[in-house]
Amino acid sequence: MLGKHADFKINILRKRLVDSNARSVFVNAHPKKSKVKIDLLSLSQISTAFHNEQFLNHLLFNNSFEINTVIDFNTNETESKKTFHLFRKNEAYKNEFNLDPIGLGYPLLLIKPYNKKQYQLTPIFIWDVTLKQFTSEPSKYSYKINNTESVSLNPSLKRYLKQDSNEESIQVIEEIKNNPEELIRGLNALLKLEGEKPVSKEFLLKPIIALPENLDEEFMVKNQKLINNGVLGLYANTKEPIIADYFTLEEKTIPCHIKPSRDINSTQFSGMALDHSQQGVIRSLLNRRNTIIHGPPGTGKSKTITAVLNYALSKGQKCLLVCEKKSAMDVIYDNLEDLGISDFTVKITDVKKDRRAIVDKARAIIEIQKKGIENIFEKKSIGPEPTIEKQELVERRIKNIAITIELISKIKRKLYLPLLDGQSTYSDLVLKNQNNDQKKLSKILKLNVYNFEFSSSEWNHICNDLNNLKLIIVQNTNPYETYYSYLNKSLLSLEKETFFQEKINSIYRDYFRDLKSLIKEWKQMGEQFSTYEIKYFNYIKSENLKLQNLFNRYTYLKKKTTDSLLFDPEFVTQLERLEPLSQLEKIFEVLGQMKKEIEKFNLLIPFHNYITKLNRSRKECFIQFCKIKDFEKLFHNWYIGNILEKNYVSDLDFNGFEKGYFDLVEDLDKINNHYSALAKKINKSDQISAISSFERNKDQTIEQFFSKRSSTVRTKLPLHKITRDSSNIFLKLFPVVITNPSSCSCLFPMERGFFDFVVFDESSQLRVEETFPALLRGKISIVSGDTHQLPPSNYFREIEKSNDAIPEEENTSSLLEFCKNSSFNNHYLDIHYRSNHPDLIQFSNHAFYQKRLIPLPPKKKYRPIQFIAVNGLFTNRTNVKEARTIVDYLSNKIYSNESLGIATFSQFQQNLILYMILKKTIVNPKFKAKINDLKKRGLFVKNIENIQGEERDIMLISTTYGPNKLGKFNQFFGPLNIKNKGHKLLNVVVSRAIKKMVVFSSVPEKFYESYDNHIKLNGVIGKGVFYAFISYAKAVSENDVKKKQKILDALYESSSVKRSITNFKKEDLIDFTKYLIQLLGENSTSQIDWINQYELGGITYEIMLKVKDNIKLLIDLNGKEVNKAYEDYLYDIYRCKIAQNSGFRYYRLWLSNFYNHPQKEIKKILEALND
Incomplete structure (x- = not known):
């Protein structure tokens, strides 16, 4: 993890920690x-x-x-x-x-x-x-x-x-x-x-x-x-226990545990139903990889960590969760209670003060396990109790799931395999081509499929040829509308232009009239003699002198003209296949055209020079382009159709909600239930065995070991001695420990790999020097955090000047940054669950997360952000009018049945609002009662630096800053102006609301409306992103959709890294949808309206169809490829569920199905619309 400079880095981390502790x-x-x-x-x-x-x-x-x-x-x-x-x-x-x-x-x-x-x-x-x-x-x-x-x-x-x-x-x-x-x-x-x-x-x-x-x-x-x-x-x-760990690391060779003692669950199933991005974390752990969980606000980070803990328990392994925030600990512990596994978990924040609670819990569990009674110490799990199935049945289910998902994945790989120009996939080509009538096209184009490779390189060459040909024709002429086909190609050079002109003039002068006369006589003669004699006299010698004379003249003129080197040898050969009169007429026609268009000779040279370099297939296309109207469009369809046939993809009947071979939801639920029940069974059995073993091998009872108080005979053991006892009884009773970095170092020996898993929550706020010893205690480390949220804060620290400089080498401030620079696997959580309305998270999504987040669709229409222009003054680092307005709003507009949070942009504003609330509670009993009710629901007043980890139904935000007493707006925004931190503070504040956000602002409008200039100049940081948020809040509040989208687009375009988003080409999707509507119209009398790229929350569906009675059908084209096979399957199921839960009908149109059997798919879509 540290590499060859380990000793040096440990020394730096220790010195940094000692220096920090010296100010405490x-x-x-x-x-x-x-x-x-x-x-x-x-x-x-x-x-x-x-x-x-x-x-x-x-x-x-x-x-x-x-x-x-x-x-x-x-x-x-x-x-x-x-x-x-x-x-x-x-x-x-x-x-x-x-x-x-x-x-x-x-x-x-x-x-x-x-x-x-x-x-x-x-x-x-x-x-x-x-x-x-x-x-x-x-x-x-x-x-x-x-x-x-x-x-x-x-x-x-x-x-x-x-x-x-x-x-x-x-x-x-x-x-x-x-x-x-x-x-x-x-x-x-x-x-x-x-x-x-x-x-x-x-x-x-x-x-x-x-x-x-x-x-x-x-x-x-x-x-x-x-x-x-x-x-x-x-x-x-x-921090002394952590400092002691560093001395141990520097002075001693610590024990190292690499392999887990056991691994009962070797599958990717954690015992919990997870979304596709959360499941990716479990897959990483299955592969024994250190992992970073990148968890933006509201993406189920706590649920993912809970799944990791449950996964560890199902494996029969020990897990340490390290975090500092009470809210984070409480949420995860509550999750474990809901799962019914908190019996195996302890939460320790203060080693001394928490001893009694830990001992009480241990004693209660010991009593329960000794008596063999049901555990009444903990809450019951939510929902039906999971059951353990026979192992053979579970393995059969897992095997069936693996086979089925691999089959789906195999089809997806083919559908998304680039077949042309390194980008166009099978699916792209279906959208372009739509139908597969290849035989008809082959006849029209007169192209031989056996002359073509149907490869990307060939396609690119031909497309390039056709583009060049269009340019040649525009600049010169279409050669096949001239005498080019008949001309001897050896003449086509500038050096031979004079020869050509002289030759054609000479022949024209000497023979053109004779040809014309002969043709006339021939036709007249044909009225006197039998058709047979005239037609075949060049094969059968006639005794008629007139015919012999005609034949001699024919032979002479033909020889003189065809031997002149003017004509293409192939043309001369083709003449022989004609009747004599037709030969003469063709020669007469071509000579006349050559004479008439003699000046076009040099216009044919560029075309000829190009075509002579082409191979057979490219030459065919070059020629047919000149001859056939709309050749290019027809050729594209023909060529793409042949590629699709060459790369045939079989049908797939997987929609996401139908009962059938591909519906695995029931099996997945049963497997997760099995491993959830297994986790309880394993660890309950371990507790019973540990209690029995302790009493067999120790000279004291286990109750005495976990004594609640000292006696005259025996002094109670401090908690750190209980946890370090050689019997290891503590971790056998409680294989999951939730604690902070300092308590971790106090409680457990400094041994590498002491725990099977070590998990860190809110790691962007954890200092690496405080958490590194805990990191070493895990065989596998899972670090959860968000690079776009707060870095380690000094809010709770005594800041004093120190003369002792700390080396800056490799000064990674947070644990998250440290692990990002190490060989950790990165996993991103995508689905945003917190906000009831997408507008509450879309600002952050566009500004900081490259539109990665997928918010849920709103359950009802409402305006989730209210903007109130207060126009207060910013004096003495507070805004009294804003504070008063917020307290009034709290008094008159807020109901006590919802949770409320108040966020300010400075600690002084926070204290002012707290003081105003306090004063009002003294004189207003009704207001005091409301505050007490709100406190029960988690009321808080916090500032921009200590609000991370919170969420409330309603958030009141005081932007605090405004003009001074003289009316001047100084634009001094404190920590918001810090380049690498300010935008993170803003991101945290504006992403806390579940239902509604109320923004109180005194920033003058002319300043915040200038956001675009600032973010174009400096990016999404500082005053630019602050102003953009105020403008965004106002736009949402006023239902100005156009302005809102303009702000979001500006933020996304100015973000430092833009995520690559793969979609079907707009024009191809439109053309395909029109064709689909045409086919549907041929089979239905209903009027069908359509929309492409229909957004529902954070999910975009390629097609939305609407018929009478407001029936709407969302169509996904294919299943999606976003991660790995199993995670993709979960994502496909999720997309279907979101559509149906939002009142839409849903259909997954596999493009291979449509291409192979279009009418069958049309029938299914109509059934879905009319169901």
Whole structure:
């Protein structure tokens, strides 16, 4: 995966991670100007609780002790507002990552990290804290230390201490019991390691030390290393376990597991019904390939990942799902619950806090399996319970499916095989040719099929010849309308033009009159003598002197003219086959024509020079073109028809909905049901065996191993020791683990291939340095993400300047980008399921996804986007009028039975809307009740940088920006203007809506209507694509279809990469449809209207037929080739289903069927229309 520079790259990744971690509260807790760090002394400014000398004892060890504070937004008091920011950020962590990270680090240790010039204040122990907002008084907040058995040592401090100490001494103080005595004992153990004097219990009674803005020398001299102060902050997932993995990779040779221990399901069936693009992922895994799932918004990425997890379970294999977002974890876990396999799955976001829930689940499963009763711990799966069939029957079904699909695929390959000019396929040629009356055409054209190869090269040569011939005729003359056929071709050169002229003049002068006279006499003589004598006297000598004289003159004139070298030898030969009189007449005619058109001689030379170079077949075409009207069109039909006959394709009776040999839907459902049931059976059996084995081989019961709390006899095991136990009991109970990168490194050993599958969700937002160790833990890696969505964000990070530069070599920011640059298979999800109306996703589809996405058709007609011009002012990084308008819209237009999301283009606008909502809930009980109902349905207010992964029925979007107080519009769009990021932020925001999007904008119209100039100049980035979105929203809102399409076309044409879309040629499809309508009309009295390339959602059908009573029939020409055989079959079924579900009738017209038996297909189409 890394190649020969592995050590170097690991070193770079570790340094990058260590540098990032150095800015976290775990390492550097000094509040400085941070909005989300508050030291204990600063709290004294907003609380009276500090006046008690027992304050620290109460705070840390009194479970009922609280610190209350009131925030006044009308003052500039920074410390008061920090509580508000801390609360908001903590709530964001809960919503985004299912983490409640607010904590208190106490006391502080003054340390100088390795290779650092400055001292830092690092917390020693960390208490969990609850920060609550009073619902009755929203400006009032309370802090309270959580009641826990133990308190953990700061993991980052632990690594610092290991540099100078051995690991055994550190293990003693990894955590302490939550009481004053244990705290002092733990502190003294650490101080001893640092060579500092011990402290007594009175340390907790000493005054809290004020922290200067900078840790200068004076502060160092006055204080010991132990500082009696603490910092409230967001102690979110520490990166220390990941850093430890990197040290392991650098310092040790890690175990490597390559082959799976078992593989019960060796098929491509995951146990779930998938669409064609989702199924491609499973096929890749069957081939044991590392895979990237490119999942644009709403394309069923979570369902695909769920299928991967179910596939792993059906194989009897272990799977790790790594992601950070709570929403992503919840969706996939809920999917597993619906499948009835969440018994085998655990979700861990915080190794310490989630221990109890994990142990409770393990104990419940152990109890159930021991008793052999039905599991009541988890939800029932949706729908009928799948059953396991006999293996022989399943294998027979799979074999039958494989044979049938291969047969369909074989026909498709022939239909789409290029037969002419490297592009025109069998199907293209049927559209061009339509009928197959080859015998009739052969007679008309007088062409011999045996002289032709019927190849692309020959076709190209002949087409080129005919084009050149047309040019020759235009510039010169049609030679076969002259004497060219009779002329001796050896004369056709400019050098012999004079000879020709002299010769024809001479013969004309000497013999033309004699010929004319002889012909006249001959005809007169014919009235006197028998026809027989006249006709055959050149064969039978006559004794009549007059006839002998006639014959002698005939012989003389014929010899003089034909021996003159003027005539083509073949012409002379053909003369011999005529009667003598006819010979004379023909010679007389040709001489007259030559004399009359003597000046055309040089016009025949270009034609002759060209034709002499041609082979027999090309020469035939060249000549017949000159002789036959409409030769080119007739020849094309003849030639194409012969190619079609040469490449015969048999009939295929597969429509997509008919019961018959090719209908595999029922078999597919039964096979997937089998493997779904098998997944449950295998893993339930594994759980029972693991429980039994554990109790046979261990000196404690399994319940004791999974103890809920410590006792006087036995200390409960932390979760990371449970997961790493040599019995491997944890993964036998829970073969699917859903967790984040840090928890992964904490829970599982750094062994390559430790899991059979490792899956990453939202990988565009995962930093490679944080996920690389987890990536190595998989035998096969599946990375899911979208390059057109957000890169790793700093929204949840403390950003401080660092003097320690990180090498930029191979600085791949996201895991997705890293894997794209590796040898991963790429799979693209195509069908967009989220939006109820295509207009909600078509902007992104055209701007960013090259029209790849296939949205579902709308179930009803409505306008999915509403545009509201607010015309507010953008001041102090907010737009008050827009915020107020949104809150009013929320109050008056939104119903509480739908889910709602509000998106802003800045964090300041987000906070303003939250504040306005909060203020209104205080004074308006009805509004408060609505907000509470909406919160139950997932109401959120987010900004452009933290909205990824969300979806709601209705999205309200504040575009935020507008003119300033002076009326000037500065076009400063913050992160939207970032070249490689801005358009991704916009894409995420505008693709969240399920039913409706309401866009509130203060951008002046003259600016956003200039989108076309910007995107033509700079591409689909920056202000251009932002303006285009506002214009698009307005166009959809006003039902301006023409303008909407103009915007979409401009976006697609300006996108960096345009996808190659293969369609039948427009003119060929039109001609074929007209011919089809003609045949239908000959067999029906109904008036049939038609449309080509009819769009239904994101699917285009080649033909739509409409008859009276609004009956509509959609016709697909052939089955489609988009991926592989099985996936193509699924796509064909899907196209049929979409048409029928949308109220259309459907027919798949195989062009080979039509060409072979047109009347039979016409009858079937009429039956489909009249059914």
